[in-house]
Amino acid sequence: MIYAILRRFGQMLFVMFGISVIVFLIFFATPGSDPAARIAGRNASPEVLAAVRHSFGFDQPLYVQYVRMMEKIFVTGDLTSFVNRGWKVVPAVMDSIPVTLSLVFGAAVLWVVVSIIIGIVAAATRDSWLDRLLMALGLLGISMPVYWLGEVMNLITQSRYHDSWLFSWVPPLGYKNFSDDPKGWFLTLVIPWITLAVLYIGIYGRVLRAAIIESLQEDYIRTARAKGLSETRILLRHALRTSLIAFVTLFGLDFGALVGGSALLTEVVFGLHGIGKLTYDALQNLDLPMIMATVMYASMFVVVANAVVDFVYILLDPRLRTS
Amino acid sequence: MILSVRDLRVSFRTEDGLVRAIDGVSFDLAEGEILGVVGESGSGKTVSLLAVMGLITDPNAIIEGSIRYKGRELVGLPARELRRLRGNEIAMIFQDPMTALTPVYTIGWQIAEQIRAHQNISKSKALERVEQLLAEVNFPNPHEAMSRYPHQLSGGMRQRAVIAMALSCNPALLVADEPTTALDVTVQAGILDLVRKLRSTHNSAVVFITHDMGVVSELADRVMVMYAGRVVERGSRSELFSDPQHPYTRALLGSIPPLTGEKPRRLPAIPGSPPSLLRLPQGCAFGPRCPVRYEPCVATKPDLGTATHAAACFRVAQA
Numbered sequence: 199m200i201y202a203i204l205r206r207f208g209q210m211l212f213v214m215f216g217i218s219v220i221v222f223l224i225f226f227a228t229p230g231s232d233p234a235a236r237i238a239g240r241n242a243s244p245e246v247l248a249a250v251r252h253s254f255g256f257d258q259p260l261y262v263q264y265v266r267m268m269e270k271i272f273v274t275g276d277l278t279s280f281v282n283r284g285w286k287v288v289p290a291v292m293d294s295i296p297v298t299l300s301l302v303f304g305a306a307v308l309w310v311v312v313s314i315i316i317g318i319v320a321a322a323t324r325d326s327w328l329d330r331l332l333m334a335l336g337l338l339g340i341s342m343p344v345y346w347l348g349e350v351m352n353l354i355t356q357s358r359y360h361d362s363w364l365f366s367w368v369p370p371l372g373y374k375n376f377s378d379d380p381k382g383w384f385l386t387l388v389i390p391w392i393t394l395a396v397l398y399i400g401i402y403g404r405v406l407r408a409a410i411i412e413s414l415q416e417d418y419i420r421t422a423r424a425k426g427l428s429e430t431r432i433l434l435r436h437a438l439r440t441s442l443i444a445f446v447t448l449f450g451l452d453f454g455a456l457v458g459g460s461a462l463l464t465e466v467v468f469g470l471h472g473i474g475k476l477t478y479d480a481l482q483n484l485d486l487p488m489i490m491a492t493v494m495y496a497s498m499f500v501v502v503a504n505a506v507v508d509f510v511y512i513l514l515d516p517r518l519r520t521s
Numbered sequence: 522m523i524l525s526v527r528d529l530r531v532s533f534r535t536e537d538g539l540v541r542a543i544d545g546v547s548f549d550l551a552e553g554e555i556l557g558v559v560g561e562s563g564s565g566k567t568v569s570l571l572a573v574m575g576l577i578t579d580p581n582a583i584i585e586g587s588i589r590y591k592g593r594e595l596v597g598l599p600a601r602e603l604r605r606l607r608g609n610e611i612a613m614i615f616q617d618p619m620t621a622l623t624p625v626y627t628i629g630w631q632i633a634e635q636i637r638a639h640q641n642i643s644k645s646k647a648l649e650r651v652e653q654l655l656a657e658v659n660f661p662n663p664h665e666a667m668s669r670y671p672h673q674l675s676g677g678m679r680q681r682a683v684i685a686m687a688l689s690c691n692p693a694l695l696v697a698d699e700p701t702t703a704l705d706v707t708v709q710a711g712i713l714d715l716v717r718k719l720r721s722t723h724n725s726a727v728v729f730i731t732h733d734m735g736v737v738s739e740l741a742d743r744v745m746v747m748y749a750g751r752v753v754e755r756g757s758r759s760e761l762f763s764d765p766q767h768p769y770t771r772a773l774l775g776s777i778p779p780l781t782g783e784k785p786r787r788l789p790a791i792p793g794s795p796p797s798l799l800r801l802p803q804g805c806a807f808g809p810r811c812p813v814r815y816e817p818c819v820a821t822k823p824d825l826g827t828a829t830h831a832a833a834c835f836r837v838a839q840a
Contacts, residue, residue, distance in 0.1 A: 416620065417615065417617060417620035417621050418620060418621060418622055418623040418624070420576060420615065420621075421615060421621045421622065421623075421683070421686075422623070423576055423578070423607070424574060424576060424607060424608060424612065424613040424615075425607070425608040425634065425635040425638060425686070426604045426605065426606070426607040426608030426609055426635070426638050426639060427604075427608075427634070427635075427638050428604065428638075429600075431638075435634075436623050439623075439625055440623065440624065440625055514625065515624070515625060516624070516625060516627075516670040516672070517624060517670070517672045
C-alpha cells in the first residue's frame with residue numbers, strides 16, 4: 199500500500215513536469231510569435247524589449263529559457279508583469295490562493311454533506327413522492343446558471359431584503375482574511391458557498407442515488423439480507439460504501455477544476471479576488487507572465503486533486519491495494 | 522418437522538400478465554435431514570426457497586400459502602421478526618461466491634457482522650468465533666484468512682467463507698442454492714464433504730438446490746424434482762434413483778452418462794424446452810415433451826398425492 203502511494207506520488211511529479219513543458223512550449227515556442235513582445239506588452243519601448251529578452255534568456259537555447267522560466271516561478275519568485283507595470287506575479291497568485299481555497303473548500307464541504315444526505319434519502323425512498331421531489335429539486339439546482347443564481351442571491355441579500363431580519367447579518371461583498379477576522383470570513387462566504395454548491399448538490403445527489411440503487415441490485419446485498427441485517431445497515435454499510443467510488447471520482451475532477459480557476463463566475467459575482475478572477479484579468483490584458491503562472495498553478499491543483507482521489511480510492515477499495 | 526411448506530404459490534405481476542413461478546409446492550423437512558431439490562433453470566427451485574427465506578423483495582411478487590418454521594408461520598411475518606430468524610436460525614448459501622461477498626470488507630469483518638447482528642457479544646469475542654468457524658470449514662490458515670478481502674481468495678475459498686458465514690449462528694436450517702455450480706469439480710467434492718460433515722456436527726437440516734443429479738445421488742436423504750413451478754416427483758434417494766416414476770425424472774436420469782458398460786454414442790436428451798411460465802398448458806406442464814402422454818394429460822393437471830414416494834403423473838396413478 200505504501201508502495202502504491204509512493205508510485206502515485208512519482209507519477210504526479212512526472213505529470214506536473216510534462217504539463218510545465220507543454221505550457222512553456224505553447225507560450226514560448228509557438229512559431230511566428232515573439233514572446234518578448236508579448237511579455238513586454240503593447241507599445242513597449244525597445245529598451246524594455248531588450249531587458250525582457252535578456253531576463254527571460256530569449257537569446258539562448260529553448261531549454262535554458264525553460265529553466266529560467268521555472269526558476270522565476272518556483273525558486274526566485276520574481277516573475278514580473280510588464281503589462282501591469284512591475285507587478286510581481288507570484289505574490290499576486292499567492293494572495294489569491296486563500297480566497298479561492300476558502301470559497302471552494304467551504305462549498306465542497308456543503309455539497310458533499312448535503313448531496314450524500316439527499317442521495318441516501320432518495321435511494322431509500324425510491325419512487326416515492328419524496329424521492330421525486332428531491333430529484334426534481336436537484337435538476338432545478340443543476341439548471342440554474344451560477345452567475346444568475348449569484349446575482350439573484352445578491353439582489354435578495356444585499357439590496358431588496360437586506361434590511362429585513364433575515365439577511366441583515368450579510369456583510370458587504372468582498373473577502374476578509376480568516377486570520378484577521380474569522381467571523382467576517384465566515385459571514386462573507388456563506389452566500390457564495392451556497393451559490394457555488396447548489397449546482398454540485400444537484401449533480402452529486404442524483405449520481406449518488408443512481409449508484410446506490412445500482413449497488414442494491416448486487417448479489418452481496420442479497421447476502422447481507424440473508425445475514426439478517428437491518429435495511430438501514432445494508433444501505434449505509436454495504437450499498438453506500440460501495441457507491442462512494444463513483445462519487446469520489448467526480449469530486450476529484452470538480453474540486454481540482456474549481457480550485458484551478460473554474461470558480462471564476464462565482465468569484466466575479468461576489469467580488470472575491472481569487473485565482474479565477476486573476477486569470478480572467480490576465481487574459482483580458484494579454485499578461486503573459488501572469489497567464490503562465492496561473493496556468494501552472496491551476497494544472498498543479500488538478501493534478502494534486504487527482505492524486506488525492508487516487509489515494510482515497512485505495513482507502514475505499516481494497517481491490518486496488520495489491521496491484 | 523423443522524420446516525413445513527404447504528401449497529406455496531409465488532406469482533409475479535408483469536407487463537405480460539401474472540407469471541406463476543411457484544404453483545402449489547408442499548414439502549416437509551425433518552431435523553438433520555438433507556433434501557435435494559432438482560430441476561432445470563426456471564423450474565422454480567430457487568424462488569421457492571427464496572420465499573422461505575423471505576428474500577423475495579420484488580414489490581410485484583405475490584406470495585400465498587403457508588411456510589411453517591418450527592410451527593411458526595413465516596408468510597406475513599413482520600420484517601423485523603423475519604430478520605431475527607434470517608442468518609440466525611435459517612441461513613443461506615448462494616450460487617456464485619464471486620459476487621456473494623461485499624468486496625470492500627474483509628472476510629472476518631463480514632462474518633463477525635452477522636454474529637453481532639444476532640448475538641450480544643463483543644467484537645473480539647466475535648472475531649474469535651470467526652477464527653473457529655474458518656478452521657471448521659478447512660481454511661489452512663484461519664487467522665490470516667480473517668484479514669483477507671474476497672478478491673484475494675479463490676472461488677472455493679470464498680465459498681468456504683460463505684459457508685462459514687452461514688454457519689456462524691448455528692442455524693437449524695441451511696438453504697444451499699447450487700453452492701457448487703460455479704466451482705470446478707475437485708473443489709465441488711470438498712464443499713459437498715463439508716455440507717455432509719456440518720449436518721453431522723451441527724445437526725442442521727439442509728435444503729440443497731441443484732440441477733446436478735450426481736450431487737443429489739451423493740448427498741440427499743430425500744429428493745424433490747421440480748418442473749415449471751410444481752413438484753413432479755418426490756421420494757427418498759434410493760426410491761427415486763432405483764425406481765423413478767415420473768417421465769421427467771426418468772428422462773433426467775437417462776441423460777446421465779453411465780459409469781460402466783458401453784457408452785452411448787449420443788446421450789439421450791429431453792426433446793423440446795421448458796414451457797414459458799406465461800403460457801403453461803392447461804394440463805400437465807411436461808405433456809408436450811412427454812413420450813408417454815395420453816388424453817387425460819391434455820385437459821387436467823395431475824396431482825402429486827400424499828404418498829412418501831409420489832409422482833404427479835396420470836400414467837403412474839393408472840399403473
